[in-house]
Amino acid sequence: MIRLQQIQRVFQVGEEEVHALRNVDFSADKGEYIAIMGPSGSGKSTLLNIIGLLDRPDGGTYELDSIMTTTLNDREQAHVRRHKIGFVFQFFHLVPRLTAEQNVELPLVLAGVDKDERHLRVRETLGAFGIGDRARHRPDQLSGGQRQRVAIARATIMKPSVILADEPTGNLDRASGNDVVHILEELNRQAITLIMVTHDPELGERAKRRIKMVDGGIEEDTGS
Amino acid sequence: MHFRDIILFSMQASTASRGRTILMLLAMAIGVSSVILLISLGDSARRYVIDQFASLGTNLLIVLPGRSETTGGPPPLLGETPRDLTLDDAIALTQSSVIRRVAPIVAGSAPVSVRQLEREMIILGSSAELLEVRRLSMNQGNFLPPGDLRRGENVCVIGSGGKQELFGNQKALGQWVRIGDRRFRVIGVLAQIGVSLGEDMSEVVIIPVAVAQSLFNTESLFRIVVEATSEDAIARAKEAVLSIIRSRHEGEDDITVITQDAVLATFNKIFKALTMTVGGIAAISLVVAGIMIMNIMLVAVSNRRAEIGLLKALGAPRHQIMGLFLTESALLSIAGAVLGFLLAYGTMELLAGFFPEYSLALALWSPFIAASLALGTGIVFGVMPAKRAAMLEPALALSRR
Known part of the structure; x- marks a missing residue:
């Protein structure tokens, strides 16, 4: 469960103050499928970053699974990110020197999970996403679609309650894009909340709830 | 992690x-x-x-004339003339029970010649004890003969380098060399040792101390090298040296005793x-x-x-x-x-x-x-x-x- 109240985010660009988010109220229940849409600069990525605790709001409160995150310190926020949130990025953000397997393993390594358990979980996850045979390939030896699958595998290995995807198909051709969306929707069917930023209207149409952002505010919300 | x-x-x-x-x-x-x-x-x-x-020998004390310490008192009005160390001082030191050997040393340089060949060389006047005190060893012949320090024959011991320079590959033992205006018989050649602290023992000529004194026309000694009976006795030997010399020098502490470990x-x-x-x-x-x-x-x-x-x-x-x-x-x-x-x-x-x-x-x-x-x-x-x-x-x- 996500609840944002009166969230503000102001960036200082030179002399000017840019209001990326103006008093945004937003909430989502567990298992929802939400698309955030809007023109570039409308604040949709900023909203996603704040939901993902990658960015701190300048005002307002944010509650995630009844944890008041806005008062947490760095270590506690990191803990929340680690266990509750999975990220999928437009540019995949795989570590280029690590193999697919090692990239997926990374969250477990950071969390200090034991080696045997790590291997078991990684193998299981890679298999589930159909990239078991690519385990020992490095990102530059994988296709775009495969890279995003690895990234999704990495996002889900800690069994998060929310997956945040920022333009997950933006860097893929249509076929692999569809592929990736199907995988994300399948995860959503397993009761994981899916919040996706996109400006592809076709992709937005698939979501059960659509939010349209303009100029740092929510202009239209089909669901709540 | x-x-x-x-x-x-x-x-x-x-x-x-x-x-x-x-x-x-x-x-x-x-x-x-x-x-x-x-x-x-x-x-x-x-x-x-x-x-x-350490290769100079162990448990050594070096006795030098003059005092190098300052006592902090007012400077003497008439100035201080340090007494020289004499051969009698050296002989007196042998009386102490904590002193094993005493080697008085007179040093100077003089022309040394064999037939037409002449070299300026360092002449050490010392005693038979020097052999043990300085850990020297012989290649040929014998070192200076023991006996009364006040007397000495005109004999000399030459270092291996000096032998090479003066005699080449010819036999040196028993030959005569001229040092200054006197003739000396070569009774021994030192075994080759390395340079020790710049003092090249292979280039020196060693003669009896009394002869050296008359050669250089001096009563005083350059220094006295004293060997204590053991390592533990070094401190006592230093005391003994100081008190013996003090009693011989009218109560004045006018010498300096350097112990080897202090130098080390x-x-x-x-x-x-x-x-x-x-x-x-x-x-x-x-x-x-x-x-x-x-x-x-x-x-x-x-x-x-x-x-x-x-x-x-x-x-x-x-x-x-x-x-x-x-x-x-x-x-x-x-x-x-x-x-x-x-x-x-x-x-x-x-x-x-x-x-x-x-x-x-x-x-x-x-x-x-x-x-x-x-x-x-x-x-x-x-x-x-x-x-x-x-x-x-x-x-x-x-x-x-």
């Missing part, structure tokens, strides 16, 4: 960017090896001097200070290496912004990121230190091969110095880049590709 995984992650990160890693290793290796080498050279020099001193300790101190100074100078190159590490790590942090942002997104708190980057610079520093140690070791072996007489060797504690210096440098200069990595805003770090 497990310790093993931290090490593994950092190692992978450093091997991924090879050029950067090689540069860092090189800087560190040069810094560490110069510190080790200079410290070890200083230490080798110290050991060389100490060994040389002084040399030890001087060389240690020297070693530390030189090592400190070499440490500057370590600072340069440290700054290089800092620079390269800063570049690494900005090159890996996206990765750092990702690590944060995956749940790494600041201190973990900082730990990863610090580990990386520490690992590189240690690897650099190992390389530097090997470099220093190789150079030292090479030098030791060229100069075998100086017994060059790496100081035993140099590996520990190298390791701790490198680790210290790596961590101190790694803190700033690691901090910068830890403080990166994840949203910002991830937004650029």
